Amino acid sequence: MRTENQIKRKLNELIMSKKSLESRMAALLEKEEQDSSDAVKSLRVQTEQVEESITLLEWVLDEPVGKYHA
Template identity: 45%
Template sequence: MRTENQIKSKINELALQKKSLVSRLEVARPESMVHDSLTAQLLRLEDMISMLEWVMNDPSGSYHL
């Protein structure tokens, strides 16, 4: 199990990667394969950040109704 500081550190690391990807995406031609690849990478990063934020918010309750 990761500590809260480790999770926050990973979120910050991923946020920096996201910022870099967004910058690269802005200069890529929309019809290029590079643009498609960067978009896919950005979606994965956003998913990973969301998942880590979800862990930080300590979900509770039952998922089986």
């Protein structure tokens, strides 16, 4: 099982990756070339995957407190 600090480090790493992907996508969109459309689609998919991982790690860090079954 991972420690809270390990999860936070991974979360920060994923956030930085997301920012990098978004800046690469913005640069491609500025060029507006036909060849870049496949690259933009690929970057969008990667960004969505990173966002999903970020959401999961945030959920782990903010795990619910209490009982679900009384």
